Amino acid sequence: MFNSAVSIVNRLRGVQLTAARGLSRLLGATLFPPRCCLCGFAGTPPDLDLCQICHADLPWDYAQLPSLLTAMRFEPPADDLIRQLKYAGAIENARVLGELLAQAVRARGDLLPRLLVPVPLHDSRLGERGFNQAAAIARYAGRSLGIPQAWHAVRRVRDTPSQTGLGIDERHSNVRGAFVVAGGRAMKRLREAGHVAVIDDVTTTGSTLAEMKCVLLAAGISRVDLWAVARAPRHHAR
Numbered sequence: 570m571f572n573s574a575v576s577i578v579n580r581l582r583g584v585q586l587t588a589a590r591g592l593s594r595l596l597g598a599t600l601f602p603p604r605c606c607l608c609g610f611a612g613t614p615p616d617l618d619l620c621q622i623c624h625a626d627l628p629w630d631y632a633q634l635p636s637l638l639t640a641m642r643f644e645p646p647a648d649d650l651i652r653q654l655k656y657a658g659a660i661e662n663a664r665v666l667g668e669l670l671a672q673a674v675r676a677r678g679d680l681l682p683r684l685l686v687p688v689p690l691h692d693s694r695l696g697e698r699g700f701n702q703a704a705a706i707a708r709y710a711g712r713s714l715g716i717p718q719a720w721h722a723v724r725r726v727r728d729t730p731s732q733t734g735l736g737i738d739e740r741h742s743n744v745r746g747a748f749v750v751a752g753g754r755a756m757k758r759l760r761e762a763g764h765v766a767v768i769d770d771v772t773t774t775g776s777t778l779a780e781m782k783c784v785l786l787a788a789g790i791s792r793v794d795l796w797a798v799a800r801a802p803r804h805h806a807r
């Protein structure tokens with residue numbers, strides 16, 4: 570009963586997807602027809618860059634913690650797609666990763682948030698990489714789910730060292746105080762949304778996502794969901 574009510578609310582919100590955004594999605598799918606990013610065969614319409622065989626073979630991870638949603642385990646080929654996006658500039662991978670995250674969200678069937686907030690990069694890291702991979706993924710996940718993203722709403726004020734190689738306690742203290750809401754307009758937009766989802770590419774201990782959640786709850790946002798494309802085991806090197 571509750572689930573069907575949630576799905577009706579989600580569907581009604583989906584109708585709010587503007588005609589312009591629907592048209593831009595259709596145009597994108599027409600100009601860049603989906604192609605499997607793993608084997609090169611035709612992808613799955615309207616815009617999933619995977620064939621049905623490669624899609625079925627992904628390391629799915631739908632066994633969820635209530636507080637955290639992840640689509641896949643950080644294993645081949647998902648780990649390669651994410652590494653290529655982050656370290657080799659394969660920005661085109663954001664489309665398939667965003668769509669896979671959207672599928673995991675739809676499969677879970679929870680009430681959808683009203684705004685997506687990608688984990689921000691520090692300006693110096695953003696300068697090096699040229700783009701924020703979490704924002705790129707959020708853009709496509711949001712387009713698929715009909716949810717806008719606010720990629721300037723939270724700023725990373727400390728350039729934290731890489732979490733790789735740190736234990737769980739070190740990871741928590743490494744990110745503490747790293748994020749702030751980016752001023753009055755951002756605060757207003759977040760509060761008006763009321764229910765947001767934070768998006769990251771990979772999570773290991775969940776420290777970064779948990780810190781983002783703390784900052785947003787402290788800012789008065791009533792509900793903060795945590796979504797990541799992939800979940801890495803704790804001993805895993807990214």
Ligand SMILES: [Zn+2]
Pocket residue numbers: 605606607608609610619620621622623624
């Ligand atoms: Zn394929």
